[in-house]
Amino acid sequence: MSVHLILWLSVMLVTQHYLYGKAFIFQKKTATSYVLLSPDLPLSLQAFTLCMKVASVLPINREIILFAYRTKDYDELNVWQEFNGTFSLYLSGPGVYFTLPTLNTFGSHMCVTWESKSGLTAFWVNGKRSLRKVLRPGHRIQPEGTVILGQDPDSFLDSFDEAQSFVGEISDLYMWDCVLSPSIIQNVYLDHSFLKGNIFDWKSLSYKCTGNVIVPSKPLTGM
Ligand SMILES: *[C@@H]1O[C@H](CO)[C@@H](O)[C@H](O)[C@H]1NC(C)=O
Numbered sequence: 001m002s003v004h005l006i007l008w009l010s011v012m013l014v015t016q017h018y019l020y021g022k023a024f025i026f027q028k029k030t031a032t033s034y035v036l037l038s039p040d041l042p043l044s045l046q047a048f049t050l051c052m053k054v055a056s057v058l059p060i061n062r063e064i065i066l067f068a069y070r071t072k073d074y075d076e077l078n079v080w081q082e083f084n085g086t087f088s089l090y091l092s093g094p095g096v097y098f099t100l101p102t103l104n105t106f107g108s109h110m111c112v113t114w115e116s117k118s119g120l121t122a123f124w125v126n127g128k129r130s131l132r133k134v135l136r137p138g139h140r141i142q143p144e145g146t147v148i149l150g151q152d153p154d155s156f157l158d159s160f161d162e163a164q165s166f167v168g169e170i171s172d173l174y175m176w177d178c179v180l181s182p183s184i185i186q187n188v189y190l191d192h193s194f195l196k197g198n199i200f201d202w203k204s205l206s207y208k209c210t211g212n213v214i215v216p217s218k219p220l221t222g223m
Pocket residue numbers: 082083084086097
């Protein structure tokens with residue numbers, strides 16, 4: 001059995017967690033710490049909205065992986081802060097780059113939206129949309145891969161590079177198989193009521209931590 005399949009099977013056995021008020025805390029750069037997420041729907045996607053709150057004080061001149069979804073041979077959906085501080089989305093091939101406020105210690109609420117029909121892609125920071133760019137019109141994101149936070153899997157899931165690892169906090173991760181309206185994205189940012197994430201929902205997330213990732217046992221309120 002491949003490493004890929006073993007990891008995929010192991011995450012399927014994980015139960016759902018209510019993470020509201022909690023976070024994944026990646027304390028230091030490693031090539032070994034990561035969180036595997038188990039989606040509620042297969043990632044066979046012609047559109048998506050991915051949201052998460054991210055805090056990091058890593059220096060600009062460093063690549064930072066924010067979200068990685070990889071099938072056996074392709075990086076299907078990767079979100080980065082690049083070496084030069086721009087943010088990028090890659091869908092198994094070329095990427096699009098967005099100049100946004102860089103990550104900081106207080107946390108940014110970030111969403112990425114993409115739809116296949118037009119290829120229109122946007123980043124949303126604290127509820128505000130960036131300009132739109134076009135990425136891979138007509139493309140479909142393929143299912144049966146693995147979603148990882150904290151590391152960029154280059155081939156199999158054990159080939160990580162600590163120089164690309166994530167250090168900081170990730171929380172409030174939600175993903176939908178459609179592009180949400182601006183008003184719903186505002187609600188997600190403001191933590192008002194909104195539709196359950198049908199792929200990932202922070203209030204019922206199936207995940208497995210490996211290495212040095214801390215999840216506080218009690219929710220932090222106002223902290
Ligand atoms: C930042 O880096 C990316 C990836 O290397 C590159 O494509 C992009 O043009 C750069 N952007 C700026 C503003 O330098």
